[in-house]
Amino acid sequence: MNGLEPALYIVATPIGNLSDLTRRAEEVLRNADVVAAEDTRHSKLLLDHYGIKPPQMVAFHDHNELERRDAIAEKVSAGLAVALISDAGTPLICDPGFHVVDLCRESGIRVVPVPGCCAAITALSASGLPTDRFVFRGFLPVKDKALREALESLRGETATTVFYESPRRVLDTVRLMAEILGSRRLVIARELTKTFESFYDHPADEMASFLAEDPDRQRGEFVIMVAGAASPEEGEVTAEAERVLKVLLPLMPMRKAAKAAAEITGLRGNDLYEAALRLSGKES
Ligand code: SAM
Secondary structure, three states: OOOOOOEEEEEOEOOOOHHHOOHHHHHHHHHOOEEEEOOHHHHHHHHHHOOOOOOEEEEOOOOOHHHHHHHHHHHHHOOOEEEEEOOOEOOOOOOOOHHHHHHHHHOOOOEEEEOOOOHHHHHHHOOOOOOOOEEEEEEOOOOHHHHHHHHHOOOOOOOEEEEEEOOOOHHHHHHHHHHHHOOOEEEEEEOOOOOOOEEEEEEHHHHHHHHHHOHHHHOOOEEEEEOOOOOOOOOOOOHHHHHHHHHHHHHOOHHHHHHHHHHHHOOOHHHHHHHHHHHOOOOO
């Protein structure tokens, strides 16, 4: 051991700008007995930049996580300090690590977070969108039907929603957002902390043509943030809530449908019951 308590350290690393490694993260990486990295070659660039030469480096990625997690937990149990890093940002946030953290916690092995960069939080912090409530949805589904369903679920979402997206898909995703969400405000954070860092802020139905105009705008790494739907006034039943009610009403009694719709949409059950009466033509 090199002066670090035995534990699994979950160490956040920069998302572009190498100076964004925290001093504590540097210290942990310098003193860890083992660094488990998603891509050892990629992480060596960061470690070399700081002159850090771990005694042992192991590859730990999506394809070997289940197989390697026991070995990692055993190293910590044997008294070693193991630092887990991913290619960029905070491990486990759309990155490997969940299974080993879960195993360590279950086995009473100490897990220590060493916080730092996360693309979602970095993007939100400078987006100008409300951040008092936000939903992080990671990467969108790839299959058409699931993708469409995921985006349709945003119709009634009043919190800011954050997605990660690849350059290959960003234009198509934004086009579909425009189709489903119309003029809802989008903010796209591109290449955060890097030379070409940009924030694009346009309604969904204008964002697609804005991106298409210049292929450079589709290059790099992206966080897409979708503004929340306007909160309904008290007593107001949104179009989305009516759509949910119309699906539920043929399947269950009216009170139950109103209650389920209230849970799905976050609106008041009484307002939805009134709407259900109206929709069924039973209004007094
Ligand atoms: N663990 C990372 C974190 O804490 O943000 C995320 C890893 S995930 C595999 C990679 C995705 O994060 C990218 O496809 C992109 O959507 C987003 N991302 C990472 N770095 C970024 C950057 N510098 N600018 C914009 N988005 C970034």
